[in-house]
Amino acid sequence: MLDYLLNGLALGAIFAFIALGYTMVYGIIKLINFAHGEFFMFGAFLGFFVLRDLGIDRLPLPQPLPILLSYLVALSAASLGAGTLAVVTERVAYRPVRRASRIAALITAVCVSLILQNLAVKAWGAAPRAYPQPREWTDVGALDGTAEANLYALTRFETTDGTVTENEVRVVAAGEPIDDAMRERLRAAGHERVYRQVQVGRGWTRGFVLLALALWAPVLWFLVKRTRMGKAMRAVSGDTDAARLMGIDINRVIAWTFFLGAFVAGVGGVAYCVSYGKVEPLTGFLPGMKAFIAAVIGGIGSIPGAIVGGLVLGTAESLIPYALREGLGWEAAFAWKDAIAFALLIVILVFKPTGILGKAVREKV
């Protein structure tokens, strides 16, 4: 039971991370930004390249500093990159249709989402790729005793077609004794340094996601409620035209909102891919959809609502099938988790159309 609850909360926290961006953008310009899942995916890919290619984890520093550093850089690159992409997208695609009808903006958002997905397919290929596991590098000279885990090294490989790939080879199996002969053999093969793969346990990623959400939520609350920019955001949300007449730079406020939302999504993207082990151009699609639902359940436009909605959706997806299975003996309950989650959405919207924390606002006709 506790396991299922924690699984649900961790998944819900990810939904909440993405839902924050949906809800903030909707709160300001009433646009459902379907491309938000793609910002998430873009962040995840940037993190992927930082972790795989920059080789920060190879720095000769005492462990676990290089690993922590590589993740810090990956998270920063992901969040800043996703934020920048969001600002560019807003400038190029959304600003021109801001004054057009809501439906035009919505269709633009769907198109942007598809365009970004397909650009990602073109650029990085559509195949799912394994997200890099943290590598703990050590000098061959520093090895002794018996190997506790499998040790790996990277070798370059050039094909007759001229493409160069980097292959991971296992050089020492777990339990093998490491003596001078072994060290000699490794050096002879050109491996000055080798690494072992560090398992990222469920506990760690869960902890990270929940902690990041717990830290980020107050920061966001502070930004929106206590800063000048936050005040401007709330003003634009209340009445765009009046805000402009008061001398608020609308474009800047909206760009800033997009940036903040995508910044969070970038962090979520890396966390999601680290915990689930793969990344692909469609990575953002389903979590994006679910996060949108979470935002609606919580009350779209409301920041605490996004968090509550995400956690409720994640927990429901996990606990309701569990209850059905244990209580009613329905073996296939988990196969129906998505249907159950969507049914929940309908039930909530029937009884509370504005979502759990949403306020009823009268439409100006």
Add this chain to the structure above:
Amino acid sequence: MKLGSLLFGLVPLAGCGEDHFKVGIILPMTGNNATFGEESWNGLQLALDDLKAQGVEFDLKLKDEKSDPQTANVQTKTLIENEGVHVILGSVASSSTLLIMLVAKEAGIPVITPASTNDTLTEKGGPLASRICFNDTFQGAVLANFALNEGWKRGVAVVDQAQVYSTGLAENIRKVFEAGGGTLAVEYYSSGDTDFANTIQNVANQRPQVIFFSGYYPEGGVMIRQAGDKWKGVPLVGGDGFDSPELPKLVGDTNAAIFLSSHFAADAPDPMVQDFAKRYEKRFGAPPGAMAGLGYDVLMVLADAVKRCKDPKDPEALGKAIAATKYKGITGLMDLTTPDRTPMKDAVIVRVEGGLKFHCVVPAAK
């Protein structure tokens, strides 16, 4: 159109008139199962080069089905109606191949699938549909017997409810496994899922001695990685849907014993396999997986049938020639003269250990 393809310098086949022989290829080049498409296509290209060296040229038209049966359906129509292909080779996932075969059956075009193992495919596809791989009745028995021989009696099958390959294979595993004294529980997931925490927990709660995977590598690999210590010490057994160079990467560093049944192993001792594996690795930079072997063989089988056929442009005649195939390729003997044009072939058991490592051969049932 005709002039266009003539300009590309395609040499007519012996006894085939002046037009080119067009081969439609449908593979998952992108999407979830992209390594299947990539490897098969690499294998096909090697085969094309080898055939060229023998003076035989084919006009290959590759279409991407994006790991999606509906796209496979559309691409089949495109190939038949717009490209006018004479035969279709594809695809890998059984759900996609089923639609290809049904569309091609309507149009009366022969189809050979290199790698789809679902039992009923060639029956539903009609007399012009055939395959060069074993089916899941055989594969299910291979997997179940492998587990029983190791003394594993209490099993859980992890099944992708959205894939006909997966549900069919699991059913075949169950038949043999329970007949042999084992008990099998089933847990479901859907392709495209990424969060398997609850599935993993459900499996662990059953305290299995062996876990069967009948799905594909993207979900399976990720699931094993996510499971970590939860499944500590439990051996995992997968089908040919696990045979991908991406699998060991997705699984990551693990001490779990992972086995899979497949059509071909690059490090099998057979000299023919060794020669192929060497050439493949030299060209593409990685050892070939089973799909590469099947991709190579499927074009060789087709070339063999075309050679024996008086008029390969006549679908009926070509279908008959394919159904009369008895060919030895790198993935084994392919005798398509069986009632459902499915060969009885040896399977190999492969162990996942850093990469895919040959474990043993399971001879074809007679």
